[in-house]
Amino acid sequence: MKTVYTHPKYLKKVPFHYCPGCGHSVIHRLIAELIDEMNIHDRVLGIPPCGCSVFAYNYLDIDMTEAAHGRGAAVATGMKRAFPEAIVFSYQGDGDLAAIGTAETIHAANRGENITVISVNNAVYGMTGGQMAPTTLLDQWTTTTPYGRDAKTAGHPVKMCELVAVLDGSVYVERTAVDSPANIRKAKKAIQKGFQVQMDNLGFSLVEVLSPCPVNWKMTPVESWEWIEKEMEKVFPLGIIKDTTGKKDAD
Amino acid sequence: MxxxxxxxxxxxxxxxxxxxxxxxxxxxxxxxxxxxxxxxxxxxxxxxxxxxxxxxxxxxxxxxxxxxxxxxxxxxxxxxxxxxxxxxxxxxxxxxxxxxxxxxxxxxxxxxxxxxxxxxxxxxxxxxxxxxxxxxxxxxxxxxxxxxxxxxxxxxxxxxxxxxxxxxxxxxxxxxxxxxxxxxxxxxxxxxxxxxxxxxxxxxxxxxxxxxxxxxxxxxxxxxxxxxxxEVTYETFMVDDAKLIVVAFGIAARIAKGAIKNARASGLQVGMLRPTTLWPFPSQKVRELAQNTKQFLVFELNMGQMIEDVQLALEGKGEVSFYGRPGGVVSAPNEVLRVITRLYYQKGLEK
Amino acid sequence: MGRSLAQAAMEEGKSATYLPSYGVEVRGGTCNCTVAVSDEEIASPIASSPEYVVVMNQPSLVKFQNQIESGGLLFVNSSLVDSQISRGDIDVVRVPASSMAEELGNPKSVNMVMMGAFIKKTNLVSISTLIDGLASALKNKEDLVEINKKALLAGYGLF
Structure with missing residues (x-):
């Protein structure tokens, strides 16, 4: 009999606390599978963000450390510099990456720190109850944009991939989504490439993942998949934004 | 260096x-x-x-x-x-x-x-x-x-x-x-x-x-x-017969030490306690010193912060005066000497 | 100048502290330093009233002449300072340091001219320690050592 799917080795056997339809559980699983497949469990170090996925360490069975909100890239820098043999990744939300931690992210990328940043973009602040994120779309309703996000007073959605891509220190930047089986497979491939870039000592990699937050979007899980495809991907186009690694895809 | x-x-x-x-x-x-x-x-x-x-x-x-x-x-x-x-x-x-x-x-x-x-x-x-x-x-x-x-x-x-x-x-x-x-x-x-x-x-x-x-x-x-x-550490300077103890740390303690040397030269019995750990604070030592004299002068380059730790340590069993210069102004030793001398005579310690 | 004095005192086994002023100072302003030299441990690196004051320009004279201890020595770069010294309780040593340095062909060695005169009058450290110090501070720059040595000796020979 052929095994088609099994519980990933490095995903702890506990139920997720995430809301139904949340993208975090899918992304956690992708990372756990990759750690096994790439055989890096003995040296991988992870940093969860502030936000819903702060509890990532309850699920991923690897060495992990908390970081202050937004400081993931700075903490990752310290870890990698002091222990270069490690594979260091930070798992950050959109607010963590593109609001409070913009400086840390931009400068880690600019120094070409050999780390991998996995950024989960759900266009909203999930844990605190659905406030505006830097990536909230124009006219999108959130609890702090009750009349829709107005560019005049609340600015525009921040596109971190594009910002990071212009820096000479970044080598691999890709935006993916977990809104369909095909895209989930692409997201996994992108994260795999991010880790590989780091293992090859090539420099800074950023993988953004558009991810659903049905509860705060006030949608069903299926509607939120559709909303990512129809609305989010218009503003945040998927695909490789930058790749100067000079190598083929990770597969 | x-x-x-x-x-x-x-x-x-x-x-x-x-x-x-x-x-x-x-x-x-x-x-x-x-x-x-x-x-x-x-x-x-x-x-x-x-x-x-x-x-x-x-x-x-x-x-x-x-x-x-x-x-x-x-x-x-x-x-x-x-x-x-x-x-x-x-x-x-x-x-x-x-x-x-x-x-x-x-x-x-x-x-x-x-x-x-x-x-x-x-x-x-x-x-x-x-x-x-x-x-x-x-x-x-x-x-x-x-x-x-x-x-x-x-x-x-x-x-x-x-x-x-x-x-x-x-x-x-x-x-x-x-x-x-x-x-x-x-x-x-x-x-x-x-x-x-x-x-x-x-x-x-x-x-x-x-x-x-x-x-x-x-x-x-x-x-x-x-x-x-x-881990409490401190330095004492001429405290054995001191009637007035200056409490100071860091560079202020150097300045105070200069002043105390001059005060001693004119016969004033002044000593110094210099905490080298500020936390933990040498409270026990302050209490010990208070068994010999009740007069303390805290000298800091601020408006009076460590003085609270000295007061807490003394639990009311000593009298604490303060002299300080804030904002980056640094006293010269003779300025501190004047404060010491004035306090010494005000409190009648020469008797 | 202050630094090499403190260094020399240390080489001779004395206690020494060198405290520079820092912050917003301009060339020709009142940038200054305090040097304490003692046979014992030095308590305060800050001097209430120094025994010796060296002023290199007019603004410094205005700022520092009142601090000097009564009976102390005031060294004045007389090339740049022409005003009368108002205090009668101190001795004044006038050294035309700037013009002497210019005559020696290197205006920048003005501080070493003054230094030579200073140690001749005060005997705080020996001239040979200072010259040795020059050699180690200006490694591989023989020409600079020579210039500074010449200036030092010129000042030293003034009195």
Missing amino acids: DGNSAIGEAAIRAGCQCYFGYPITPQNELTEYMAAHLGKRKGCTFIQAESELAAINMVFGASVVGARAMTSSSSPGISLKQEGISYLAACELPAVIVNMCRGGPGLGSIAAAQSDYFQATRGGGHGDYRTIVLAPSSVQELADFTHRAFDLADKYHTPVLILGDGMLGQMMEPVEFKHEAPEVLPVRSGALRGAKGRPSRIIKTLSSNPADVEELNWSLFRRYELIKKE
Whole structure:
């Protein structure tokens, strides 16, 4: 009999606390599978963000450390510099990456720190109850944009991939989504490439993942998949934004 | 050697592997020293970070993986680092932080001051925690205390602060280094190095259960009680027959010592207590001294901060006067001598 | 100048501290330093009233002449300072340091001319320690050592 799917080795056997339809559980699983497949469990170090996925360490069975909100890239820098043999990744939300931690992210990328940043973009602040994120779309309703996000007073959605891509220190930047089986497979491939870039000592990699937050979007899980495809991907186009690694895809 | 560079050299000899800093006067010589001397050492790292916030969080990261790491700044920059210091304390991670204090509040002046005493000794950031605070008063002590700071940080798994000032940092004095830099950089046990052949580890403070956080606080404070018992240090100067005890730390203690020498020359029986750990504070010693005299004069380069610790220690069993100059203005010894003399006669101590 | 004095005192086995002023100072302003030299441990590196004051320009004279201890020595760069010294309780040593340095062909060696005169009058450290110090401070720059040595000796030979 052929095994088609099994519980990933490095995903702890506990139920997720995430809301139904949340993208975090899918992304956690992708990372756990990759750690096994790439055989890096003995040296991988992870940093969860502030936000819903702060509890990532309850699920991923690897060495992990908390970081202050937004400081993931700075903490990752310290870890990698002091222990270069490690594979260091930070798992950050959109607010963590593109609001409070913009400086840390931009400068880690600019120094070409050999780390991998996995950024989960759900266009909203999930844990605190659905406030505006830097990536909230124009006219999108959130609890702090009750009349829709107005560019005049609340600015525009921040596109971190594009910002990071212009820096000479970044080598691999890709935006993916977990809104369909095909895209989930692409997201996994992108994260795999991010880790590989780091293992090859090539420099800074950023993988953004558009991810659903049905509860705060006030949608069903299926509607939120559709909303990512129809609305989010218009503003945040998927695909490789930058790749100067000079190598083929990770597969 | 200047004081700031002496800290840098001592840190390297203590096995410091990582320095992360952001320029601010008057501690730039330290950042520059580390750029020139640490960065080129095998396995060591120097980063001029994008901000003090980033620097302290890089220290956090290096400490997570078990390296000896330090950062330095001056007052406004130390305020920014408080976020990271709170996390270091909560995660029970060692780190060394140097504050070459300047006149505040706000941007203030770049001249020497001691206005960050409260911030240093009361934890500084959010939450209920303390950091060990060492207060050197010479270039030699800057070097010695830097070494001690790394050892204490590792021993108690806590951030340790060295509270100096702009004058100590810039001043040149002879200094002797008592250690050679280690061949192999130390890696603390219990660090995150990958879950190879052992269960995975988590470093965290957040919990959805307040009782967990309460237990963390209890555990921290049990350790703090131990530190208070074991690590208090101070220097006394001519206290045996003193009718008036001056309490001062850091550069202020040097100035006071000069004044006391002159006071002694004119027959005034004055002595000095100089705490070299500000937290834990030598409260016991203050009480001991109060058995011989009731008169204390606290001299600080601020509006009166350490005086509260002296008063707390005395529990009303002594009379405490204060003299201070804030904002970066530094008294000369004769100014302090005038204060000592006036107080001495006001209190009738010559009889 | 202050730094090499402190260094020389240290070489001779004395206690020494060198405390620079820092901050917003301009060339020709009142940038200053305090040097303490003693056979015992030095308590305060800050001097209430120094025994010796060396002023290199007019603004410094205005700022520092009142601090000097009664009976002390005031060294004045007389090339740049022409005003009368108002205090009668101190001795004044006038050294035309700037013009002497210019005559020696290197205006920048003005501080070494003054230094030579200073140690001749005060005997705080020996001239040979200072000359040795020059050699170690200016490694591989023989021409600079020569210039500074010449200036030092010129000042030293003034009195």
